[in-house]
Amino acid sequence: MTIKTQKYKVAEHLFRIGLDADSVLWGRMTESYGPFEAAEDETACIFDLTICDGVEIGDAGLVYSNKETVEPGFIVLNVYKDDRNHYFEFIQPGSKTANGRLSISLDLSTAKFCLSGTEFQQWQTFNTVVNFCFMLATNHYKTVLAHSSCVTYKGKAWMFLGKSGTGKSTHSRMWLSALEDTVLMNDDHPVIRVHDNGEAIAYGSPWSGKTKCYKNMQAPVGGIIRIVRAPYNKARRLSVIESYASLMTSFSGITWEKELADGRDRTIQSIIAAVPCWRMECLPDEDAARVCSEAVTNA
Amino acid sequence: MKIVEGFRLREIMGQATVIGEGVNQVDFNKLITLNATAAYLWKEVEGKDFNQANLADLLVKKYGIDEELAQKDAAAVLDKWIEIGLVK
Incomplete structure (x- = not known):
């Protein structure tokens, strides 16, 4: 061979x-x-x-x-x-x-x-x-794979987190249909990398789940938004600890090796220092995209 | 008793926080924030065998409070840790 x-x-x-x-x-x-x-x-x-x-x-x-x-x-x-x-x-x-x-x-x-x-x-x-x-x-390089659906809008990346089946992808679709010039970057595993200047950048990757969206593109992360199903549309900014908890559950990582856990911890804290994190309680409708985008882009 | 293996105390943006990171804690999926006193106790007993009396001694040593109050506070912290499953 x-x-x-x-x-x-x-x-x-x-x-x-x-x-x-x-x-x-x-x-x-x-x-x-x-x-x-x-x-x-x-x-x-x-x-x-x-x-x-x-x-x-x-x-x-x-x-x-x-x-x-x-x-x-x-x-x-x-x-x-x-x-x-x-x-x-x-x-x-x-x-x-x-x-x-x-x-x-x-x-x-x-x-x-x-x-x-x-x-x-x-x-x-x-x-x-x-x-x-x-x-x-990439663990040492302040880089994580986020289990996320990610769109770009107004020059920034907006990353939606949530357990499988809560509607991350659906929420992305709502942004795509309700908000002009929105682009789907990746639907399952985009990458976040925090550079030496402290800026957090989102990148497309070859891993996009069931959606064939393998774009080699990048944008500064504007917000990381946890999607939670609710009978109304409401966005709330998370506290530091809530942000950490939200990111921790959606980032790949091996934590039983202390060195790798330390690396992931540094990355999460650098991201929280650079990017506002949110909780979006929402319906699967276009109004959710409008409510969410208004809240997160005005932060 | 002892702190269950795999729980680590980290400083998250200045806040002392316990995270389940070990092999058996991968699915723990919670963050426990500690106040300064609890964080002090945690650091002192991490990796060691300890009991309520040890915690009370540590409180007396650090804060100079009387024995009775120290026992009461130590019991409260320990009960909470046991309840959450942080110590066994």
């Missing part, structure tokens, strides 16, 4: 993926990863992920498993660790055996991954793994 490599840049973080030149995954990647391709001569990748045959966990100890607590339809994750690597085992919903094993060096820069299962399962797991490596490797 000949390994072909390609560099990508998401949120101004460069990374490299190496994969069998004949793999069907290259074709699938065109649509979602294509917009993020970077030139081969760009340097300073924050991680290098190679898809290969066989990642052995050996006698590394089990650190974490969500097997008992995972909600139906979500990925089961088992985590192991030894003195060289973290190991992650992914089991897709409905699958009995692991669909992929990932090893990633303790410095989070070198990852190896082996895939199994049907082509569709492989594609899903592959996406999960790239997303996961990105989340880990």
Whole structure:
């Protein structure tokens, strides 16, 4: 097997993926990863992920498993660790055996991954793994993947948070139809990066859930808004602690490793210092978009 | 008793706050804010075995209050921590 490599840049973080030149995954990647391709001569990748045959966990100890607590339809994750690597085992919903094993060096820069299962399962797991490596490797750089639907309006990014099914995407749709010049940036996992000058910027990513929206675009974050269903439309600015709680529940992260938890904490606090956070109690209607946009753009 | 593993005291914009970050606390999903006194006690007993009397001693040492009041305050803090599941 000949390994072909390609560099990508998401949120101004460069990374490299190496994969069998004949793999069907290259074709699938065109649509979602294509917009993020970077030139081969760009340097300073924050991680290098190679898809290969066989990642052995050996006698590394089990650190974490969500097997008992995972909600139906979500990925089961088992985590192991030894003195060289973290190991992650992914089991897709409905699958009995692991669909992929990932090893990633303790410095989070070198990852190896082996895939199994049907082509569709492989594609899903592959996406999960790239997303996961990105989340880990960017931890030190005040960067987070937000579980969010994100639009741009009046030159800024407005990010909607909420549990699956509460209407993040619906609320984005309401902005798109009610407010002129609104653009959907990403519908599932945009990235927030806080730069050295303290500014928080939102970036599109190759991970957008069921909506095919893989835009390589960026905008300063104007507000982060938690969407809560209600029989009326009302926006309320959150206190510092409420903001932290709101962001914490919607940002990817591994917190049982203290260093990673510290990194995530620094990022969340930097975001709160830079961006107003809100709670929007709302109906799934266009009036909600008007009430919300008026409140958050006038802050 | 002991602080349950995985709970960490952090300073969020100046506010002492306990966050569940350990393997067994990943789904805890709450933030517990502590006042200055509770934060002081937390830092003193973090990682150690302790009981109500130890907390009361710490209060006497730091604030110079009388033993009876210290016992009462220590009991109140400890009850709350037990109720929330922060200590076992």
